Amino acid sequence: MTALLELSEVSGGYGPVRVLHEVDLRVHEGQVAVVLGANGAGKTTTLRSVSGLISVDGTITFDGRRIDGRSPETIANLGIAHVPQGRGTFTELTVEENLRVGALGRRDGRVAEDLDRWYSVFPRLAERRNQDAGSMSGGEQQMLALARAMMSRPRLLLLDEPSLGLAPIVTRELFAQIAELNRSDGLTALVVEQNANLALDIGHWGYVLEAGRIAVQGSAEELRGDEDVRKAYLGF
Amino acid sequence: MQLFIEQVLNGVGNGVVYASVALALVLIWRTTGVLNFAQGEMALFSTYVSWWLTTSGMPVFAAIGISMALSFVAGAVIERTLIRPVEVGRSPLNVVIVTLGLFLAFNSLAQLVFGTDPQKMPSPFPRGSIDLVAGAALRKDTIGLVVVLVAEVALLWLLLQKTRLGLKLRAVASNPESARLHGIHAGRMLMVGWAMAAALGALAGSLVASERTGFDASLMQTILVFAFAAAALGGFDSLVGAIVSGLIVGVANALTIQYVSWLQGIELILPLGLILAVLVIRPTGLFGRRTVERV
Numbered sequence: 303m304t305a306l307l308e309l310s311e312v313s314g315g316y317g318p319v320r321v322l323h324e325v326d327l328r329v330h331e332g333q334v335a336v337v338l339g340a341n342g343a344g345k346t347t348t349l350r351s352v353s354g355l356i357s358v359d360g361t362i363t364f365d366g367r368r369i370d371g372r373s374p375e376t377i378a379n380l381g382i383a384h385v386p387q388g389r390g391t392f393t394e395l396t397v398e399e400n401l402r403v404g405a406l407g408r409r410d411g412r413v414a415e416d417l418d419r420w421y422s423v424f425p426r427l428a429e430r431r432n433q434d435a436g437s438m439s440g441g442e443q444q445m446l447a448l449a450r451a452m453m454s455r456p457r458l459l460l461l462d463e464p465s466l467g468l469a470p471i472v473t474r475e476l477f478a479q480i481a482e483l484n485r486s487d488g489l490t491a492l493v494v495e496q497n498a499n500l501a502l503d504i505g506h507w508g509y510v511l512e513a514g515r516i517a518v519q520g521s522a523e524e525l526r527g528d529e530d531v532r533k534a535y536l537g538f
Numbered sequence: 539m540q541l542f543i544e545q546v547l548n549g550v551g552n553g554v555v556y557a558s559v560a561l562a563l564v565l566i567w568r569t570t571g572v573l574n575f576a577q578g579e580m581a582l583f584s585t586y587v588s589w590w591l592t593t594s595g596m597p598v599f600a601a602i603g604i605s606m607a608l609s610f611v612a613g614a615v616i617e618r619t620l621i622r623p624v625e626v627g628r629s630p631l632n633v634v635i636v637t638l639g640l641f642l643a644f645n646s647l648a649q650l651v652f653g654t655d656p657q658k659m660p661s662p663f664p665r666g667s668i669d670l671v672a673g674a675a676l677r678k679d680t681i682g683l684v685v686v687l688v689a690e691v692a693l694l695w696l697l698l699q700k701t702r703l704g705l706k707l708r709a710v711a712s713n714p715e716s717a718r719l720h721g722i723h724a725g726r727m728l729m730v731g732w733a734m735a736a737a738l739g740a741l742a743g744s745l746v747a748s749e750r751t752g753f754d755a756s757l758m759q760t761i762l763v764f765a766f767a768a769a770a771l772g773g774f775d776s777l778v779g780a781i782v783s784g785l786i787v788g789v790a791n792a793l794t795i796q797y798v799s800w801l802q803g804i805e806l807i808l809p810l811g812l813i814l815a816v817l818v819i820r821p822t823g824l825f826g827r828r829t830v831e832r833v
Contacts, residue, residue: 353719378721390716392709394775403709406702407721454720 306331307364314351314358321347323514332488336501339511345494349460353377353384379407383456387463389447393436400435404453420449441472459491477504498536502526510535543674545792551680553788554687558742559765560780562735567774569707569731572633576640578762583644584609584740585747586652589659598662602744606737613736617729649755656752767809770816773823
């Protein structure tokens, strides 16, 4: 099985500071891969290198094409949607305008249909469609971020710490939604998360990052079942 | 009474100009998050271009149109060659310094190219006035200015609120990185913002010059201060706010000059005082939106 996204010996960081060291990572079509690890392990940096926000050494291929060295705009238009930490909300735009930004790259005339779909998945967004997005709670903004990313009908979704700052019940709801999208739409996703327990619930394959290197990898069941891994890296 | 009405109408005439320059400021602010201190002097240079075109016998409206088109291109070039390279440093102060440099550069360049003698910009509007009640008269060119401004605002509003380009512009202004992650070419949008603002400035400068008996390189300097006051009063992110505040500032200034004799010669106190008052009492302005950040 060929991977939709493949990182091979990717190193990189910010200026002189190297955060990632020769990271190898694959995401297969139709699967959810999760990257676990402590603060500062390089989880966010991994996603930022995929979407072109930082320059890297090594190769990154998406659907057989080299994308390392490409601009974030180009990479986004190839079908990679990145929900960054902080959720990337356009605070001065209304909720509906935020969703329309997600669909700006599309010209298929089915945007209205998708709007209806995400409004029915997240009724809170429908209630607030004409409100400034910045006025919403953190959980609502995270739902908006997910819906906005999905409005582009991405081939690969990158999610950066979706649980950050959310109440546990909201987080669970959100992860359930991602798992459902994976089942119903065959959504392929790379999710970065500190909450290993939650992430492994929805993931097929897991990587544990430690100080910028892949320390352990395996299927979700393997990682969950391995007591040493759980104690050393996952904290549950 | 007649004097009062006439002063109010005068103020409206000036206020419309302040409003148009404030619009250009707000446009750059909303699309790029930068205050362009060179806005007035860029407009001055464009005004000289309009004037120079009319001296070769070109109809006034055509001259202004061509000047606007040239300014549009020049605005884009300035953004790409002078603003973009310093934006990488990420400090908004860098851009501010560059716009201050542009302020001086354009002022000197205008004097160098077009000389220091006052010039007369012909008006695109009919002369004369319409008699109103109580003996006051409304100048036809004031009506013309108001019509142009209303059309300008309507077009801008439609562009920003109802088109894909407008949505992209506003998305980049709101969150540049997130916009890039959605495939919007942020750099291109900033360029478009500068280009449009330069064209608006060309229009405002040319029209205000045509109202005066003559203009020189100092044309836009006080206007820029009044426009900043209007933009601040309007809340910086609101098009409607810029217009209403421009008119308020214009009328307030005209009445101050007429009725507060000890302010004669130092009328600039009014806009500066307004900016200060707004910043202290209501930083979001009359029409601005409070930015709420949530974690």
